[in-house]
Amino acid sequence: MRGGWSKTVAVLGAAGLLAVSACGNSDDGGSGDSSASKDVTVFTWWADGGEKAGLDGLVSTFGTECKDFKFVNSAVAGGAGSNAKQVLANDLAAGKPPATFQAHAGAELGDYIKNGQVDDVSDLYKEFGLDKAFPQSLIDNLTVDGKIYSVPANVHRANVVWTSPAVLKKANLDATKAPASVDAWIADMEKLKAAGVKAPLATSKGFAEEMVMEVVLLAELGPDKFTGLWNGQTDMAGADVTAALEKFKKILSFSNADREAIDWPDALQYVNKGQAAYTVMGDWVAAQQLADKVPDSAYTYWPAPGTAGNFQYLADSFTLPTNGQTPEGAKCWLKVVGSAEGQKAFNTKKGSIPARSDAVVTDYPKYQQAAMADWKANKIVPSCAHGAACTLGQNDSILSAMGQFSSGMDVGVLQKALVAAAKPN
Amino acid sequence: MHGRIRTWGPGALVLLPTVLLLGYFVYGLIAWTFNTSLTDKHNARPVPTNHVGFENYVNLFGEERFLNSLKNLGVLTVAFIVGTLIFGLLWALLLEKGVPGEGIFRSVFLFPMAVSMIASGVVWGWLLNPSQGDDARGLNRLFSILHLNFLENPWWTAGSRWTTMASIALPAVWQLSGYIMALFLAGFRGIPPELREAARVDGASEFKLYRYVLFPQLSPIALSALIILGHMSLKLFDLIYAITGPNQFRTEVPSVYMWNTLLRSDMAKAAAIAIVLLAVVAVLVIPYVAYTVRQESEE
Numbered sequence: 001m002r003g004g005w006s007k008t009v010a011v012l013g014a015a016g017l018l019a020v021s022a023c024g025n026s027d028d029g030g031s032g033d034s035s036a037s038k039d040v041t042v043f044t045w046w047a048d049g050g051e052k053a054g055l056d057g058l059v060s061t062f063g064t065e066c067k068d069f070k071f072v073n074s075a076v077a078g079g080a081g082s083n084a085k086q087v088l089a090n091d092l093a094a095g096k097p098p099a100t101f102q103a104h105a106g107a108e109l110g111d112y113i114k115n116g117q118v119d120d121v122s123d124l125y126k127e128f129g130l131d132k133a134f135p136q137s138l139i140d141n142l143t144v145d146g147k148i149y150s151v152p153a154n155v156h157r158a159n160v161v162w163t164s165p166a167v168l169k170k171a172n173l174d175a176t177k178a179p180a181s182v183d184a185w186i187a188d189m190e191k192l193k194a195a196g197v198k199a200p201l202a203t204s205k206g207f208a209e210e211m212v213m214e215v216v217l218l219a220e221l222g223p224d225k226f227t228g229l230w231n232g233q234t235d236m237a238g239a240d241v242t243a244a245l246e247k248f249k250k251i252l253s254f255s256n257a258d259r260e261a262i263d264w265p266d267a268l269q270y271v272n273k274g275q276a277a278y279t280v281m282g283d284w285v286a287a288q289q290l291a292d293k294v295p296d297s298a299y300t301y302w303p304a305p306g307t308a309g310n311f312q313y314l315a316d317s318f319t320l321p322t323n324g325q326t327p328e329g330a331k332c333w334l335k336v337v338g339s340a341e342g343q344k345a346f347n348t349k350k351g352s353i354p355a356r357s358d359a360v361v362t363d364y365p366k367y368q369q370a371a372m373a374d375w376k377a378n379k380i381v382p383s384c385a386h387g388a389a390c391t392l393g394q395n396d397s398i399l400s401a402m403g404q405f406s407s408g409m410d411v412g413v414l415q416k417a418l419v420a421a422a423k424p425n
Numbered sequence: 426m427h428g429r430i431r432t433w434g435p436g437a438l439v440l441l442p443t444v445l446l447l448g449y450f451v452y453g454l455i456a457w458t459f460n461t462s463l464t465d466k467h468n469a470r471p472v473p474t475n476h477v478g479f480e481n482y483v484n485l486f487g488e489e490r491f492l493n494s495l496k497n498l499g500v501l502t503v504a505f506i507v508g509t510l511i512f513g514l515l516w517a518l519l520l521e522k523g524v525p526g527e528g529i530f531r532s533v534f535l536f537p538m539a540v541s542m543i544a545s546g547v548v549w550g551w552l553l554n555p556s557q558g559d560d561a562r563g564l565n566r567l568f569s570i571l572h573l574n575f576l577e578n579p580w581w582t583a584g585s586r587w588t589t590m591a592s593i594a595l596p597a598v599w600q601l602s603g604y605i606m607a608l609f610l611a612g613f614r615g616i617p618p619e620l621r622e623a624a625r626v627d628g629a630s631e632f633k634l635y636r637y638v639l640f641p642q643l644s645p646i647a648l649s650a651l652i653i654l655g656h657m658s659l660k661l662f663d664l665i666y667a668i669t670g671p672n673q674f675r676t677e678v679p680s681v682y683m684w685n686t687l688l689r690s691d692m693a694k695a696a697a698i699a700i701v702l703l704a705v706v707a708v709l710v711i712p713y714v715a716y717t718v719r720q721e722s723e724e
Binding site: 082085086089092093111114115116117198205206256257258260261262275391392393396399400401402403404406407 | 468469470490550551553554555556557560562579580581582583669670671672673674675677685687688689690691
């Protein structure tokens with residue numbers, strides 16, 4: 001039903017685009033109007049919930065910091081931005097970019113960079129002091145051929161396992177401590193199964209299964225080889241990858257039968273209701289648990305087994321489109337996005353953590369405080385499922401392979417598809 | 426000369442906007458799509474592109490994912506058409522025999538058509554939950570409550586291509602059977618009662634009456650039903666998108682694959698898929714159009 005609504009919006013957007021391009025000439029005539037040129041259109045897929053609240057926080061900071069400019073909301077609703085990306089692609093192809101648009105930081109920006117649609121913002125990093133405020137490892141992750149193309153507004157962690165202490169107790173397992181390795185985790189799942197828990201791991205379709213695969217690969221290969229998988233430096237066809245995928249297959253066999261039919265909030269409910277022991281999901285779960293009023297004692301969380309010390313990240317960021325309207329306004333928006341006040345206003349509401357390492361920890365709720373400590377201390381590794389390590393095209397191929405694997409469980413077919421997907425295109 | 430313009434001029438003037446709009450928005454855009462499908466525009470970069478002939482088509486037909494989506498579409502179409510025709514005809518027959526409160530039944534059968542595919546897709550996504558046994562939900566739960574446990578199955582998430590795509594066809598059958606019923610019912614009502622009486626006087630049994638008198642009269646309707654269902658099945662996108670999500674290999678059909686390809690800005694490949702889809706629809710529709718044109722000119 002939400003999909004239907006957002007589809008309508010996308011269609012209206014596309015129709016509007018036609019109308020705009022049809023009267024392109026008259027637009028040019030109006031650009032002399034000074035008040036219109038001060039508009040800063042900000043394109044996002046944050047249309048409701050905590051995301052919208054976070055955006056509103058940014059907007060109010062923008063209102064005080066950038067008095068010369070007017071914020072114009074250009075949000076397109078739809079999960080993970082699938083509709084928004086389509087509308088944005090149309091806008092960019094028609095040469096009508098917004099002043100700034102949202103994109104996952106990292107490889108997902110690669111398409112826009114390759115297409116010449118976004119500008120280098122490295123100078124702004126120096127100007128705003130972001131090169132000192134962001135951890136060096138994040139800056140390294142964002143840098144493409146010596147240039148940086150976006151300013152991250154937040155950071156999410158992907159390699160987190162959320163557990164139900166009550167269910168773990170059935171098999172006399174310690175909920176506060178993660179199993180030391182993937183093998184130990186599999187052993188725990190066997191114990192849970194023996195104790196009568198039918199599906200120890202709750203997971204859901206598409207990117208959630210991809211996240212499970214990613215944490216297994218990360219644990220088995222280590223951070224450097226894992227990162228290399230997505231940029232061609234590690235051989236995706238290697239025997240160590242095969243071994244890791246075999247373990248992933250084993251883990252998936254411990255999961256719920258309806259995984260292809262549900263979304264991640266449903267999988268989380270299996271854990272909350274005591275039907276499953278674990279679910280692998282990003283730390284937006286913390287915001288969901290707060291919103292659902294699940295008491296802190298009802299769940300615990302730890303880095304996925306074997307991945308402690310690694311912070312698998314994804315980040316929402318803003319860009320400076322090539323030939324965008326109101327570039328000064330867009331720069332002011334980017335300044336707000338990177339600033340301590342802006343990141344606080346945004347992240348306390350969205351449930352993510354600031355990318356800056358100088359943020360005040362006590363401003364944030366319990367889970368985020370722990371994540372912020374890890375963000376400072378851990379090795380930062382990109383996530384493929386959320387665009388930090390993979391382009392949209394690569395991720396589309398991987399998701400298709402995941403669906404095929406979930407029913408056939410053929411490691412050979414999966415690995416072949418992953419090799420094809422990982423090839424830089 | 427002047428007089429001739431008087432005869433055809435006004436008519437042409439009335440038709441002109443339609444012809445222009447159709448020419449641009451339908452045939453012009455088809456030509457544009459076809460042209461794009463012959464280029465190497467595999468990204469959104471605003472640079473000049475080269476014509477590469479039929480390379481995109483050759484690549485498509487060498488790709489496992491595309492062939493899989495075509496096979497899925499074939500199975501889906503067969504399951505959808507057969508299922509809808511059977512239920513539509515069955516309901517029409519039952520109503521034609523006469524039941525009290527026919528109006529109510531008609532509305533009940535027709536009602537699903539009023540629901541948009543995307544909305545019914547969301548609901549059917551829940552109903553087709555593959556969990557079985559104690560965890561069963563959706564339809565499987567209903568079966569277990571009714572002690573029909575042998576009917577529980579994993580729906581589209583496991584098993585052969587046939588069981589997968591038949592599960593996907595199920596909601597579409599539910600949605601359109603009522604429409605086909607309405608078509609057939611109108612057909613039955615359009616047959617003059619004298620024909621039935623004559624057949625009965627000649628001593629035809631009820632079975633023979635339907636077999637030799639009534640059904641032959643319905644064949645034009647059956648043909649239109651086939652065409653309508655066929656082209657709807659080929660275009661089916663929202664239902665699959667809502668039930669299984671956009672990236673499900675098991676249920677992907679060309680229209681969904683085209684959406685995914687467009688999302689990764691591979692314009693040329695997406696255009697090629699669109700043209701293949703158009704060709705498949707044309708194979709179905711053109712003979713029908715030819716047939717109806719011939720029928721009309723004979724009359």
